[in-house]
Amino acid sequence: MVFCAMAQAQVKHTFAFGDSDFLLDGKPFQMISGEMHYPRVPREAWRARMKMAKAMGLNTIGTYVFWNLHEPQKGKFDFSGNNDVAEFVKIAREEGLWVILRPSPYVCAEWEFGGYPYWLQNEKGLVVRSKEATYLKEYESYIKEVGKQLAPLQINHGGNILMVQIENEYGSYAADKDYLAINQKLFKEAGFDGLLYTCDPASDVAAGHLPGLLPAINGTDNPAKVKKLVNDNHDGKGPYYIAEWYPAWFDWWGTKHHTVPASQYSVHLDSVLAAGISINMYMFHGGTTRGFMNGANYKDISPYEPQTSSYDYDAPLDEAGNATPKFAAFRAVIEKHLPPGHKLPAVPAAKPAMVIPAINLMQSGSLLNNLPAAKTNIHPLTFEELKQDYGYVLYRTIIQGGKSGLLKVKQLRDYAVVMVNGKTVGTMDRRHVQDSLAIDLPPGKVTLDILVENMGRINFGKYLLDNKKGITERVLLNNEELTNWKMYSLPFANDSNIKYQKLPSGFNAPVIKKGSFTLNKVADTYLDMRKWGKGVVWVNGHNLGKYWSIGPQQTVYLPAEWLKKGVNSIEVFELLASGQDKISGLDKPILSELK
Numbered sequence: 001m002v003f004c005a006m007a008q009a010q011v012k013h014t015f016a017f018g019d020s021d022f023l024l025d026g027k028p029f030q031m032i033s034g035e036m037h038y039p040r041v042p043r044e045a046w047r048a049r050m051k052m053a054k055a056m057g058l059n060t061i062g063t064y065v066f067w068n069l070h071e072p073q074k075g076k077f078d079f080s081g082n083n084d085v086a087e088f089v090k091i092a093r094e095e096g097l098w099v100i101l102r103p104s105p106y107v108c109a110e111w112e113f114g115g116y117p118y119w120l121q122n123e124k125g126l127v128v129r130s131k132e133a134t135y136l137k138e139y140e141s142y143i144k145e146v147g148k149q150l151a152p153l154q155i156n157h158g159g160n161i162l163m164v165q166i167e168n169e170y171g172s173y174a175a176d177k178d179y180l181a182i183n184q185k186l187f188k189e190a191g192f193d194g195l196l197y198t199c200d201p202a203s204d205v206a207a208g209h210l211p212g213l214l215p216a217i218n219g220t221d222n223p224a225k226v227k228k229l230v231n232d233n234h235d236g237k238g239p240y241y242i243a244e245w246y247p248a249w250f251d252w253w254g255t256k257h258h259t260v261p262a263s264q265y266s267v268h269l270d271s272v273l274a275a276g277i278s279i280n281m282y283m284f285h286g287g288t289t290r291g292f293m294n295g296a297n298y299k300d301i302s303p304y305e306p307q308t309s310s311y312d313y314d315a316p317l318d319e320a321g322n323a324t325p326k327f328a329a330f331r332a333v334i335e336k337h338l339p340p341g342h343k344l345p346a347v348p349a350a351k352p353a354m355v356i357p358a359i360n361l362m363q364s365g366s367l368l369n370n371l372p373a374a375k376t377n378i379h380p381l382t383f384e385e386l387k388q389d390y391g392y393v394l395y396r397t398i399i400q401g402g403k404s405g406l407l408k409v410k411q412l413r414d415y416a417v418v419m420v421n422g423k424t425v426g427t428m429d430r431r432h433v434q435d436s437l438a439i440d441l442p443p444g445k446v447t448l449d450i451l452v453e454n455m456g457r458i459n460f461g462k463y464l465l466d467n468k469k470g471i472t473e474r475v476l477l478n479n480e481e482l483t484n485w486k487m488y489s490l491p492f493a494n495d496s497n498i499k500y501q502k503l504p505s506g507f508n509a510p511v512i513k514k515g516s517f518t519l520n521k522v523a524d525t526y527l528d529m530r531k532w533g534k535g536v537v538w539v540n541g542h543n544l545g546k547y548w549s550i551g552p553q554q555t556v557y558l559p560a561e562w563l564k565k566g567v568n569s570i571e572v573f574e575l576l577a578s579g580q581d582k583i584s585g586l587d588k589p590i591l592s593e594l595k
Contacts, residue, residue, distance in 0.1 A: 015155045015162050015195060017214060020238040022278060030276060031162070031241065032334060033060035033100055034284020037109070038088040039069055040311055041287045043081060044561035046088055048348070049285055049321050050095040055347045056316060056327055057334030060162065061092050062280045065103040067142055068117040072389065077145050086149045093160040100280060102165040103146050105139060110250050110307045112293045113457035113467060118389045121468055128464055131179050143190045151191030163195045169218060171200040171208020180210040199243035202229055209233045216243035221268040223275035242272065244282040247326055248314030252297070252305040254431060257552040257592035259314045262329035269330055273337045285321060286313035288557055291543040292390030295459030304414060304430045306455040308553040309545025310591055319557050319589060320524050322350050354523040356585035359570060361515035363500040368422055368449070368509060370498050374486035380471035381487050383454055391491035393470050395450040397482050401441035408436045410473035414455040417510055417575050421447050424508050448482070450475070451510055451575070492536065492573060511578045514571045522563040526555040528584040533576025540568055554590040
């Protein structure tokens, strides 16, 4: 079999389906692929991660395309910087890697709203993953923009994109073949005129497969089962492709870090490769879900599970891009199946990591002293009604005090810090269906503030259709509705206008802390957040993601690419531990400590 036959970029290749094999330039080709998502890796590090992929023996990289990154607001597209997916594909070609492209536009991926932009929920009548006309209109607009970027990079146009996936595990959601056919039509009209395929878990292939397209299989590595599933849904023919093979799993807040020994998977990789089946590891390198882009799962038995910012995934490459024991184990398996005379590249040296000196955050800004202009309404407005995508909203009303009572937020989405006259009195947490709090109100007029955090829209299952954020119904005090609200949007897209001042003694409310640190060299490092409460960290303007003392993630990864020699800036938005003002450094992550 051809293991990796990509020649110089000017040579045009062909890629086709044979009865049992993929055919690259007319010869059998086995894809050995690993998933790696461009927004989860600093752009400056894309090439280095791809060199690691080659060194492990991969010949292909798989990636989703994320609608909410590329059309964050309706009609406003962004393919710049870390969103430059075309450049990601081109670098892969330069590094001798083919690409499997997954624009979907639904991606799941432990990603906010499964990749959908929040504003779809503001379009009247729109229903995602359906034939509803408004959805299809927005979908068409988006996929055509993606096509402009990526269709010219398909192999049949001289590029390195081998295949393109329509939808994503649709059989786990519904079974509408007409909807899938519309997907196919939209992709072709957008310029994706090469090979298209679907992917579904084994139990859902029949529901999610569109006749005529290759059915790829997720989550099963039994060669006989894979071949039967494909044959049964593809006119008795191959080729055979495991589109998502899971050598580990992702994490969510408050639950143990997921790890699986390499030995449990090496034997299965061996059998798959020996059977001539192509495979895509999900994930080869997880990286970090930075900013506010983590998603969440929702289950009736354990309702709301927001995912951590670390997307380490216990993958062959860790969060920082270094080889793990899985890397060495899988490389050894792949080496066994190399054609005669082929050798793998040497493994690049491990990236250096350093411990930065403890950082003092000397400036403090009370959130309540840094509020933007308010919007007013009798009833609370959701994030979507405020046309706000991510971050936080502060809800404020003035009530008569001199009493105690039970404060209840109906349908809280997702986490709340409750303040009375500027001081925190408690929190609420959707994870525990905790939407009530006993409060004591002093005499006179009382300012009640409820700071609500969007902790990630659900990315899987039927609850995609119920994904609005903030206070989505009413606020009650002793069963009486509170009205006349002011709402302050706090997306934290830009923190350059923060006013800092000395905080009073006994201050207890959400706070922004700022500091700086000086480096004479740069290397990867980790910020130790174990003494902090809950919040977000920025360094040199880059949102590094969230931390939360409950774990299991206790560190925030700070990539060398975003540091500089000399003075570096750091800001922290802290919801709970307002007295903290120091951050220690570590040279390794802590991803498995629960509190």
